Amino acid sequence: MKNIETMIENFKKIARSKGMKITPQRVAIYRELVSRHDHPSAEDIYDALKGKFAGISLATVYRTLTSLENAGLAMKVATVNGVARFDGKITPHSHFICKVCGRVIDIDCEVNVETEKLKKYNFSVEKCEIIYYGVCDKCQN
Amino acid sequence: MKNIETMIENFKKIARSKGMKITPQRVAIYRELVSRHDHPSAEDIYDALKGKFAGISLATVYRTLTSLENAGLAMKVATVNGVARFDGKITPHSHFICKVCGRVIDIDCEVNVETEKLKKYNFSVEKCEIIYYGVCDKCQN
DNA sequence: GTTTTTGCAAACGCTTTGCACGTAG
DNA sequence: CTACGTGCAAAGCGTTTGCAAAAAC
Numbered sequence: 001m002k003n004i005e006t007m008i009e010n011f012k013k014i015a016r017s018k019g020m021k022i023t024p025q026r027v028a029i030y031r032e033l034v035s036r037h038d039h040p041s042a043e044d045i046y047d048a049l050k051g052k053f054a055g056i057s058l059a060t061v062y063r064t065l066t067s068l069e070n071a072g073l074a075m076k077v078a079t080v081n082g083v084a085r086f087d088g089k090i091t092p093h094s095h096f097i098c099k100v101c102g103r104v105i106d107i108d109c110e111v112n113v114e115t116e117k118l119k120k121y122n123f124s125v126e127k128c129e130i131i132y133y134g135v136c137d138k139c140q141n
Numbered sequence: 142m143k144n145i146e147t148m149i150e151n152f153k154k155i156a157r158s159k160g161m162k163i164t165p166q167r168v169a170i171y172r173e174l175v176s177r178h179d180h181p182s183a184e185d186i187y188d189a190l191k192g193k194f195a196g197i198s199l200a201t202v203y204r205t206l207t208s209l210e211n212a213g214l215a216m217k218v219a220t221v222n223g224v225a226r227f228d229g230k231i232t233p234h235s236h237f238i239c240k241v242c243g244r245v246i247d248i249d250c251e252v253n254v255e256t257e258k259l260k261k262y263n264f265s266v267e268k269c270e271i272i273y274y275g276v277c278d279k280c281q282n
Numbered sequence: 283g284t285t286t287t288t289g290c291a292a293a294c295g296c297t298t299t300g301c302a303c304g305t306a307g
Numbered sequence: 308c309t310a311c312g313t314g315c316a317a318a319g320c321g322t323t324t325g326c327a328a329a330a331a332c
Contacts, residue, residue: 021306057314096264109258117250122278129272137263162331198289
């Protein structure tokens, strides 16, 4: 799913199947989200779009991100300094958060979770989120 | 470190060594935090204390939790529905968050992280946070 | 006595929401 | 034509902060 246009077609198909309407705003927000890999905040997306898109509102970005989450097309992957960060990559992967610059970086490192031992809790586990914290390469001087 | 009074003595020692003053509020907040294992929010602690402690303020609870974090005596372990949750247990462990009731539960399940592969990123990794999401035993009916 | 901490209330900042208008289907 | 989405501004809400009084050391 690397081709952006393919992803947008997929988005339209899924959105329609969920009864969502395909608006120019939604397409633009989804395109922006999947085009970049810095896990933007709602405001990041808003800032990137307001130049090309007269009158787009921050509220619409928030509402669209929530819709995308509900449709399984996006995820809130972290909260850095009180600001939610989103990802259009929905395949399982981990993240590293730099406590200096706040960058959120994808980590494709394998993790072996002893899920056998988790069974004793009798929980229905749906998701496992792994976040590493530290200082990124650029911030180490 | 199971004995509460022992933990409080340890807290006083560390706090003093960091130049912090030992106030009745701080002792009460720390005691409340380490006495319970439900990962309370600042408001949970405030609610539990305001009965026994005339005039304690929510701001003091927030400030104390921040001080405890800085002293390495507590941690913000999760944010559930926009509310930060704290833990006085600072040894490494994971958490399960029930998306129905919002409970945060300690998980002492081993995880083998392939830290070797992390090295290629040239990050200085200080912490690894693992959170499982799903539905807890009580909420499954 | 000096410095830190507290309580109160106000301020903050991200996010959500009510409403009238616009637009997709 | 009807239901859903949008823009705007206002409201929400957890958390932080300024300040004078109080307490720790």
